[in-house]
Amino acid sequence: MELINFSRNSVSTKEELRELIGEPHELVIKKSVSILDDQCKRFISMSPLLFLSTSDAEGKCDVSPRGDQAGSVIILNKHQLVIPDRPGNKRQDSNLNILSNPHVGLIFIIPGLEEVLRINGRAMLIKDKEILNKMALKGNIPLLGIGVxxxxxxxxxxxxxxxxxxxxxxxxxTPETLPSASEIFHAHLKINGVELKKES
Structure with a gap:
């Protein structure tokens, strides 16, 4: 299939975008705050799932889901929070991006609630034992935290x-119609020249 040249019919300026979409209502602009007020703190404390958006120094983007027990994200004060970095597959996509570009975006989700909380800021990988000890899960203390x-x-x-x-x-x-993570994993390995033997 021939690739589509998106640039042939694209929006390329802020003025063109605004002419097409219009301007946001004043209330939409002013709903944004620069602190973690009591409402934000309550939302974060009840959220067991967040999405962390990062990009590297070249602007290549990544979004990573972070699931944990509600209340696992530590709010230090009105301006700072810390996300525990639990053990994973060691790819470290988000953390490597943060090392080269500190700008991050967060989306917090509460099951059953249709609104989400969006937070933007600057992140740093921290090894502060006093903070990390507060985020222990089943006796396991994270090696790193993402301070925002x-x-x-x-x-x-x-x-x-x-x-x-x-x-x-x-x-x-229905469960039987859903994509199989195992099949996707093996198919992508095969594209990259790796084929695992099936266990008999």
Missing amino acids: DVEECFVHCSRPLKESNIWKPETWQ
Whole structure:
């Protein structure tokens, strides 16, 4: 299939974008705050899932889901929070990006709630034992934490989650129709020239 040249019919300037979409309402602009107020703190404390968006120095982006017990993200003060970096597959995509570009975006999700909390700021990998000890899980203390200096917080409207019906089990696909993570994993290995033998 021939690749499509997106640039042939693209929006390339801020002026063109605004002419097409229009300007946001004043309230949409002013809902953004630069501190973790009591409402943000409460939301974060009840969220067991967040998405961490990073990019490297060249602007190549990555988004990583971070699932944990609600309350695992530590709020230090009105301007700083820390995300525990639990053991994983050691790719370290997010952390390597943070080392070259500190700008991060976070989305916090609470099951059953259709609004999400968005936070933007600057991150740093920390080894502060006093903080890390507070994030122990089942006796295991994380080796690293992702400390975030918060620059912007705001609640995002419910439309995406509402329209997706994400919290309505009756709309979910049946388990047997869902993509198999194992099949995807093996297929992608094969594309890269690695084929694992199936166990007999």
